[in-house]
Amino acid sequence: QKEVEQNSGPLSVPEGAIASLNCTYSDRGSQSFFWYRQYSGKSPELIMFIYSNGDKEDGRFTAQLNKASQYVSLLIRDSQPSDSATYLCAAGGYGGSQGNLIFGKGTKLSVKP
Amino acid sequence: KAGVTQTPRYLIKTRGQQVTLSCSPISGHRSVSWYQQTPGQGLQFLFEYFSETQRNKGNFPGRFSGRQFSNSRSEMNVSTLELGDSALYLCASSLGARGITEAFFGQGTRLTVV
Numbered sequence: 001q002k003e004v005e006q007n008s009g010p011l012s013v014p015e016g017a018i019a020s021l022n023c024t025y026s027d028r029g030s031q032s033f034f035w036y037r038q039y040s041g042k043s044p045e046l047i048m049f050i051y052s053n054g055d056k057e058d059g060r061f062t063a064q065l066n067k068a069s070q071y072v073s074l075l076i077r078d079s080q081p082s083d084s085a086t087y088l089c090a091a092g093g094y095g096g097s098q099g100n101l102i103f104g105k106g107t108k109l110s111v112k113p
Numbered sequence: 114k115a116g117v118t119q120t121p122r123y124l125i126k127t128r129g130q131q132v133t134l135s136c137s138p139i140s141g142h143r144s145v146s147w148y149q150q151t152p153g154q155g156l157q158f159l160f161e162y163f164s165e166t167q168r169n170k171g172n173f174p175g176r177f178s179g180r181q182f183s184n185s186r187s188e189m190n191v192s193t194l195e196l197g198d199s200a201l202y203l204c205a206s207s208l209g210a211r212g213i214t215e216a217f218f219g220q221g222t223r224l225t226v227v
Contacts, residue, residue, distance in 0.1 A: 099161035
């Protein structure tokens with residue numbers, strides 16, 4: 001059974017701080033990992049993906065992957081109130097396809113002005 | 114570049130009825146995946162279609178089915194609706210080629226079964 005686990009939160013950080021979101025996955029066959037942001041009442045929007053061990057940076061966002069620990073994280077630097085949303089971690093790449101993502105239930109982030 | 118388009122946006126159906134949802138992927142994308150999102154279970158994978166063939170399937174009953182047309186548009190059908198089928202149904206499109214490709218979601222269809 002493939003599972004992705006996330007702390008449901010809410011995670012509350014002050015504006016300008018670093019928000020750290022974490023996720024673990026159960027299947028070592030998972031090959032790629034995605035972070036989506038979902039605002040209330042909206043559909044998920046892709047923030048970034050990672051598939052190699054280490055860090056990947058994109059603007060204020062840094063994704064980290066540790067395959068040995070089966071752990072993925074997302075750091076958001078200089079958090080803004082507009083970052084307040086639910087962050088979904090997903091694992092994929094099963095059988096070479098990226099179309100069957102396994103999602104965690106999401107961490108709700110609240111950035112306080 | 115147009116995004117993923119799902120129609121209709123909202124639906125209200127009666128228990129026992131059937132429903133068909135439509136998804137038009139981003140131009141050039143050949144893979145369409147369907148997901149069900151509920152407050153309790155989160156986002157759950159239903160199935161993926163690539164080049165008109167079902168490539169992957171999640172753990173949903175046979176009442177949930179889909180198909181993909183030659184222009185990559187996809188439809189999802191749910192027969193004999195149950196109250197528990199009330200959810201946001203999302204489709205995501207991706208290039209579908211081997212390797213890492215991002216999946217982009219449509220706005221979803223909110224289905225309410227009464």
